[in-house]
Structure formats: structure tokens, C-alpha cells
Amino acid sequence: MGEKQKRVFFGAIGIFVFLCIWYVATALTALGTVMPDPITVFTGFFTAFVEPIGTHSMTMHILISLRRMLVPYIAGGVLGVLVGILMGWYRVADAILMPYIQMIRPIPPIAWIPLSIVWFGFSEGSKYFLIFLACFFTIALTTYNGVHSVDETLVRAARMLGAKDNQLFTSIVLPTTVPYIFSGLQVALGSAWATIVAAEMIRSSEGVGWLIISGQETGDMTQIMVGIVAIALTGLLITSIMRGVESKLCAWTVRGK
Amino acid sequence: MKDKKKVRINKYLFLSVFSICVGIFIWWLVTDGLGIFRSNALPSPVKVAESFVKKWYETKPDGATLLQHLGASLQVALGGYVIGAVVGIPLGIFMAWNDKVDMCVRPVFDLVRTIPGIAWTSVMVTLVGIGFMSKALVIFISAMVAMVINSYSGIKQTKTVHLWVGQTFGASNWELLTKVAIPSALPMIFTGLDVALGSAWTTLVAAELLASTKGLGFMIQQARGIFRLDIVIVGMIVIAVTGAILSSVIQFIGRKLIKGGRS
Amino acid sequence: MRMDSERQVVPEEALIEFRGVDKYFDKPQEGRYQVVGDLNIKVRENEFLVLFGPGQCGKSTILNMIAGFELPSSGAVLCQGKPVEGPGPDRGMVFQNTALFPWLTVMGNVEYGPKVRGVKKEERRKRAQHYIDLVGLQGFENSFPVKLSGGMQQRVGIARAYCNEPLVMLLDEPFGHLDAQTRYLMQDELTRIWQAEKRTVIFVTNNIEEAVYLADRILVLRNCPTGVKAEYEINLPRPRNYTDPEFLRLRREIDAVVDHTL
Numbered sequence: 001m002g003e004k005q006k007r008v009f010f011g012a013i014g015i016f017v018f019l020c021i022w023y024v025a026t027a028l029t030a031l032g033t034v035m036p037d038p039i040t041v042f043t044g045f046f047t048a049f050v051e052p053i054g055t056h057s058m059t060m061h062i063l064i065s066l067r068r069m070l071v072p073y074i075a076g077g078v079l080g081v082l083v084g085i086l087m088g089w090y091r092v093a094d095a096i097l098m099p100y101i102q103m104i105r106p107i108p109p110i111a112w113i114p115l116s117i118v119w120f121g122f123s124e125g126s127k128y129f130l131i132f133l134a135c136f137f138t139i140a141l142t143t144y145n146g147v148h149s150v151d152e153t154l155v156r157a158a159r160m161l162g163a164k165d166n167q168l169f170t171s172i173v174l175p176t177t178v179p180y181i182f183s184g185l186q187v188a189l190g191s192a193w194a195t196i197v198a199a200e201m202i203r204s205s206e207g208v209g210w211l212i213i214s215g216q217e218t219g220d221m222t223q224i225m226v227g228i229v230a231i232a233l234t235g236l237l238i239t240s241i242m243r244g245v246e247s248k249l250c251a252w253t254v255r256g257k
Numbered sequence: 258m259k260d261k262k263k264v265r266i267n268k269y270l271f272l273s274v275f276s277i278c279v280g281i282f283i284w285w286l287v288t289d290g291l292g293i294f295r296s297n298a299l300p301s302p303v304k305v306a307e308s309f310v311k312k313w314y315e316t317k318p319d320g321a322t323l324l325q326h327l328g329a330s331l332q333v334a335l336g337g338y339v340i341g342a343v344v345g346i347p348l349g350i351f352m353a354w355n356d357k358v359d360m361c362v363r364p365v366f367d368l369v370r371t372i373p374g375i376a377w378t379s380v381m382v383t384l385v386g387i388g389f390m391s392k393a394l395v396i397f398i399s400a401m402v403a404m405v406i407n408s409y410s411g412i413k414q415t416k417t418v419h420l421w422v423g424q425t426f427g428a429s430n431w432e433l434l435t436k437v438a439i440p441s442a443l444p445m446i447f448t449g450l451d452v453a454l455g456s457a458w459t460t461l462v463a464a465e466l467l468a469s470t471k472g473l474g475f476m477i478q479q480a481r482g483i484f485r486l487d488i489v490i491v492g493m494i495v496i497a498v499t500g501a502i503l504s505s506v507i508q509f510i511g512r513k514l515i516k517g518g519r520s
Numbered sequence: 521m522r523m524d525s526e527r528q529v530v531p532e533e534a535l536i537e538f539r540g541v542d543k544y545f546d547k548p549q550e551g552r553y554q555v556v557g558d559l560n561i562k563v564r565e566n567e568f569l570v571l572f573g574p575g576q577c578g579k580s581t582i583l584n585m586i587a588g589f590e591l592p593s594s595g596a597v598l599c600q601g602k603p604v605e606g607p608g609p610d611r612g613m614v615f616q617n618t619a620l621f622p623w624l625t626v627m628g629n630v631e632y633g634p635k636v637r638g639v640k641k642e643e644r645r646k647r648a649q650h651y652i653d654l655v656g657l658q659g660f661e662n663s664f665p666v667k668l669s670g671g672m673q674q675r676v677g678i679a680r681a682y683c684n685e686p687l688v689m690l691l692d693e694p695f696g697h698l699d700a701q702t703r704y705l706m707q708d709e710l711t712r713i714w715q716a717e718k719r720t721v722i723f724v725t726n727n728i729e730e731a732v733y734l735a736d737r738i739l740v741l742r743n744c745p746t747g748v749k750a751e752y753e754i755n756l757p758r759p760r761n762y763t764d765p766e767f768l769r770l771r772r773e774i775d776a777v778v779d780h781t782l
Contacts, residue, residue, distance in 0.1 A: 014361030194373030
């Protein structure tokens with residue numbers, strides 16, 4: 001058995017054992033009175049694709065949450081990269097902007113929820129605002145670190161070969177920064193996903209976070225677990241896509257492989 | 258040359274201080290100064306500072322002083338965090354050290370770790386009701402996940418050469434783990450403690466926003482309901498500062514311990 | 521061989537010249553620290569000059585001053601009679617740690633110089649391919665540097681510097697990190713490449729055999745502050761032989777002159 005088959009084999013065993021323990025625990029112990037067994041949960045998850053929960057089917061809930069996350073994620077990413085490069089390249093921009101970033105960043109995005117509700121109401125705007133905050137600072141800082149990690153000998157090599165200042169920027173500084181930007185994008189993606197779930201749990205009428213919280217309100221544990229499964233699988237899907245993109249674009253780094 | 262450099266650093270420091278002053282001035286200008294924003298949309302910096310001082314002894318409007326809220330939050334966060342670390346560190350080490358266990362548990366773990374800690378709140382509230390226990394459990398889960406990931410990769414990064422050195426001296430498997438792998442994983446374990454603390458603190462705020470009767474998250478949610486944004490901002494500042502202090506305490510301990518372990 | 525209009529040097533005039541160069545560094549603890557003292561060197565066109573000296577002191581600084589990465593504290597470094605003010609494409613450097621751009625392929629690295637200087641794509645591809653073939657890397661055009669061995673990476677470094685068609689090639693202990701076998705191989709390769717396309721080469725090394733094996737002329741440098749201690753013309757025919765009696769005699773002779781203190 002090769003290394004890869006071995007991993008798949010043992011992984012399958014691991015997941016199977018986990019599901020068995022879950023099943024046995026709910027079937028034989030008192031846990032069963034509050035917790036549904038895995039078969040119920042997964043049946044519930046798959047039927048939700050055809051039978052709507054609330055006003056939407058599972059596909060719609062997932063898509064709504066993804067849209068809420070992606071729009072500000074892209075905006076925060078683009079702006080974060082720009083600001084990070086600006087601060088990394090110009091010391092004046094660094095001196096002016098860095099204190100604000102250092103002050104605002106320690107506030108967890110979730111702690112902005114009350115303010116965002118007052119400022120933007122219960123509209124999509126408040127959620128966009130939160131996700132934007134969750135992404136922008138992380139990406140700006142990692143980009144900034146990337147610009148600062150440029151290897152001095154590579155700069156020398158480029159100058160020796162005749163590169164001018166603007167060429168130095170596009171051909172040396174930017175490529176050095178790309179892996180840093182990606183690690184920022186990865187971290188921000190995780191935190192954006194967590195934030196959107198929290199925001200939807202606190203106030204919304206659809207989306208994966210709402211699935212959980214409406215399950216809690218009606219005491220429907222199966223719906224809560226279905227929501228959690230949806231969150232886990234969607235989270236896994238988007239981070240894997242991100243990793244795939246990264247390894248395509250950063251084929252030259254050890255990390256990208 | 259040296260003096261010139263010093264002058265330049267001072268120039269940028271001055272620019273930073275100036276930038277902050279301008280920011281606060283603009284904040285004051287659009288609120289108290291010109292009255293563009295009312296207090297229920299954006300309170301002035303003066304009002305926030307006032308509330309910050311008052312909230313230490315006043316229990317209005319949410320029934321507890323700032324210190325009581327802070328204490329309640331810290332109690333839950335640290336409680337869940339410590340248990341999470343106690344369970345998570347050995348679990349991560351065990352997973353990394355034992356290949357078979359690694360291959361079985363990893364996929365399950367990779368699935369579970371994509372679930373944000375906050376999503377467990379509903380499960381816990383339904384299981385044990387609103388209160389200390391449900392929040393502590395949620396924080397336990399999110400802290401544990403971060404701990405497992407970091408101690409796991411710490412052990413996995415042990416240099417093979419170091420293990421060989423241990424083997425040539427005739428160390429047993431247990432000795433290799435405790436004398437070689439764990440010490441070399443210590444920096445990563447401390448990174449884990451720091452990350453886990455951050456994630457515990459964030460999750461706690463979220464849990465308190467959702468389901469709570471006390472704590473900083475509860476305080477800002479209550480204040481929001483009656484448009485006391487000054488208290489909301491005070492709460493956010495206290496949350497940020499507490500998080501930063503806790504994190505630097507962990508980093509400080511880490512530096513002390515790791516240095517001592519090396520010399 | 522290519523002939524650029526700017527490469528017509530009056531025979532008597534040196535291509536590179538050091539006139540009474542001193543170089544100091546400011547170190548935080550030790551304060552002012554002299555690395556190079558009253559250095560006078562003339563480099564002739566198309567010669568293979570080896571700067572040989574023990575230890576870490578000064579040799580790379582001399583190259584860095586020719587390249588323009590560092591400027592002399594006093595005195596002047598002249599290239600074609602004009603003082604060096606900064607790095608430029610007329611002086612190509614091969615770095616000890618290769619300094620290849622990890623995000624570019626072998627082709628991307630080699631064509632980088634012509635590209636930033638605005639050479640058209642077709643023309644620079646052709647030129648880069650020529651030098652990739654010259655250093656024996658055909659078939660690896662689309663590989664990233666991380667995939668190559670140390671010797672192959674340094675071949676890319678040589679091709680990259682050559683492809684910019686500089687007046688002078690500066691090699692800073694380029695084979696220092698290679699294993700002995702690869703090192704011998706690369707010395708032969710460098711000799712072959714240099715004979716195929718003559719350039720002025722200034723080669724820094726702390727390996728005495730390498731110096732005698734490669735050089736037209738060796739300048740033995742003294743320890744800090746560095747300056748020229750002795751000069752040797754090596755007139756052995758190429759390819760040279762490490763066990764040749766004349767080779768061994770020269771080796772011993774130079775070895776006797778070197779400062780062996782650390």
C-alpha cells in the first residue's frame with residue numbers, strides 16, 4: 001500500500017469510527033434524548049437541498065452566506081493589499097497609517113457587531129462592514145510584512161542587471177509579497193467565515209448562521225447540527241479552493257507545493 | 258551618520274503622533290465641534306472618555322460595573338481556555354507522535370476545525386442552557402482546536418537529526434518524546450497558547466453577544482439596544498486592550514521559559 | 521564574439537582601475553573599521569583576474585565597489601575612466617549565494633537583464649537561449665531555481681550575468697557553496713565559457729588551487745585592511761592540470777606568501 005492509499009484508508013477508518021461513536025452514544029446513552037444520531041443529521045442535511053428550511057433551500061442558504069462574505073472579502077482584500085504596499089513602500093504612509101491599524105486591529109471583528117447594527121441597521125450593509133473589517137487589517141499587515149521581507153541581495157542583483165526603481169517594484173517587491181498576501185488571504189478567509197456565521201446568528205433571516213440560531217430558538221437540535229455540517233463543509237470547500245489557487249500561483253515557493 | 262538616522266526616526270515618530278492627534282481632532286470636530294453626528298450615531302471622544310471613567314463605579318444601564326463585566330468575561334474565557342490547553346496540548350502531541358493515530362484522527366479533526374467556535378454556542382445552549390457552562394464549553398472547543406493544531410505541527414517539525422542523536426544515545430521512545438520532541442516543540446506550543454487565547458477571547462465576546470446576562474459582550478449589546486454608543490465604544494476598547502494584555506503576558510512567559518530551557 | 525561600440529578600450533588604458541581606495545565600515549561595537557587600505561589595481565581588457573586572499577576580509581568589498589553596491593570612503597574606482605557611482609548593467613555580478621529570482625524560471629532569470637533594459641521579446645529570448653545553451657542548461661528553461669542543484673543554479677547565475685553582455689564579469693566566490701566534485705566541474709565549465717566568449721573576469725576566491733587553475737593573473741591580497749601583497753602572471757596553457765609540476769610549484773610559491781593568520 002502506498003503512502004497515499006494508506007492515508008485515505010486510515011482516514012476513512014477514522015471518520016467511520018467517529019460516526020460509529022456518535023451513533024452509539026446517541027442510541028445507547030442519555031445523550032440521545034437531546035442529540036440526534038448522525039444518520040438523522042446527514043439525511044436532514046441532504047433533504048434540506050430539496051425541502052427548504054425557513055424560506056430557502058440549503059443551496060440558497062449557503063449561497064447567501066457566501067455572497068455576504070465574498071463581496072466585502074474581495075473589497076477588503078484589494079484595499080488591504082493596496083494599503084499594505086503603500087505603507088511598506090513609503091515610510092510616510094507607514095508613520096501616518098500604522099498607529100490606526102495597530103489600534104483598531106486588536107478589536108475582534110465580532111465586537112463591532114453592535115456598532116455596525118446602529119450604523120447600518122439590519123441590512124446587508126452591516127454584514128459587509130464587519131467582514132470588511134475582519135479581512136482588511138489582516139491582509140494589509142501581511143502585505144506590509146511581505147514588502148519588508150524583500151531580500152537585499154535580490155535587489156542588488158536586479159540593480160546590477162539594470163532595473164530602475166519602478167521595475168524593481170514590479171519585478172522584485174511584488175513577487176516577494178505574493179506569498180505573504182496569500183497567507184493573509186487564507187487567514188482572513190477563515191476569520192471572515194467565522195464572522196459571517198456569528199453575524200448571521202445575531203441577526204438575520206437566512207444563511208447558514210441563521211440555520212443554527214433558528215434551530216436553537218425552536219429547540220430543533222437536528223437543524224442546529226445540519227447547520228453545523230453546512231458550515232464545516234462550506235468552510236472546508238472555500239479554504240481548499242483558496243489553497244488550490246495559491247499553489248497554482250506560487251509554484252516557485254516551497255510552501256506552494 | 259548616526260545622528261542623522263536618529264533625527265529621521267524621530268521625524269517619523271512625530272508624524273505618527275501628529276497623525277493620531279489629527280484623527281482624534283477630526284473625531285471631535287464631526288461630533289461635539291460641528292455637531293454633524295449626534296451622540297446616538299457617533300459619540301464624541303470626550304463623552305467616551307467620560308463614560309470610561311464613570312463605568313468603573315456606575316452600574317447603569319446594564320446592572321454591573323465595568324470591572325464586574327470584565328471579571329465575568331475573564332472568568333469564563335480563562336476557565337475554558339485552561340481546560341482547552343490541558344486537553345489540547347497532549348492531544349496534539351499524541352496525534353503527531355503516533356503515525357496510525359495521526360492518520361485516523363487527522364481527517365476528523367480537519368473537518369471539526371473548520372467549524373467556527375461560535376457555531377457551537379447553539380448546541381451548548383440547547384444542551385446545558387444559558388450560563389457559565391455553555392460559554393465555557395464553547396471556549397473550550399475553540400481554544401482546544403488552536404492548541405491541537407500548533408502542538409501537532411510543533412512535534413512534526415522536530416528535526417530528524419535531533420531524534421537520531423537521541424537514538425544513538427539509546428533513548429527509548431518515551432525519552433525521545435519527552436527529552437527531544439517536546440522541548441523542540443515548545444516555541445510552537447507557546448504560539449498555540451497565544452493563538453488559542455486570541456480565539457478564546459474573540460469567541461467569548463461572540464458568545465456573550467448571543468447568550469449571556471453578564472460580561473463585556475453582554476454590556477455592549479445592552480448599550481447598543483438603548484443607543485448608548487459611548488458605552489459600546491468603551492466596551493470595545495476594554496475588549497481590545499484586555500486581549501492585547503493577555504497575549505503579551507503569554508508571549509512574555511513563553512520567552513522566559515524557552516530561554517531558560519535552552520541555556 | 522559580439523562587439524559593442526562601447527567596448528572599444530584604448531589598449532593602454534585600464535578597463536577597471538582602483539586609485540588609492542580606502543574603505544571603512546562603521547560597526548556598532550568596534551566603531552570605525554578599515555576593510556580596504558590604499559588599494560591600487562588596474563584590470564586589463566579580457567583578462568581573467570583572480571583576487572585571492574584568506575579569510576573573510578575585504579575581497580567581496582572590492583567586488584562590491586566595482587559593482588557599485590558600495591562606494592569607496594576615499595580614492596576612486598574607475599570603470600572605463602569614469603568613476604563608479606552605482607550599480608549598472610556594464611558590470612555583471614555572479615553572487616556566492618546565486619541570488620536567483622526564485623519566482624522566475626531559468627529562462628525568466630536569464631532574460632531578466634535584457635528585459636528590464638527594453639530588449640524586444642524575440643531578440644532577448646534568442647539571446648537568453650544562446651547563453652542557456654552555453655552553460656549547458658538546455659531542457660531546463662522552464663524549471664524554477666528551487667528544482668535545480670547547486671551547480672546548476674550557479675550556471676543560471678553565470679548565464680544571467682553573461683546575457684546582459686557586460687564589459688566585466690564579477691564573480692564573488694561563486695563555487696564556495698558547492699561540493700568538491702561539482703566545484704572542479706564548474707571550474708572547467710567556466711574556463712570553457714570564458715574561452716568561448718571572452719570577457720574581462722574578476723574572480724574572488726579563497727581557494728589557492730582554484731586561483732591557479734583559472735587565472736591569467738592572480739593578485740594575492742593581504743589581511744585587513746586589505747591591499748595587494750603580491751602579483752603573479754600565470755602562463756600555463758589551458759586546460760590546466762592540477763598535478764602538473766609547474767602548477768604545483770606555483771601553488772607552493774603563492775602559498776608561502778599568503779597571510780595564514782586568522
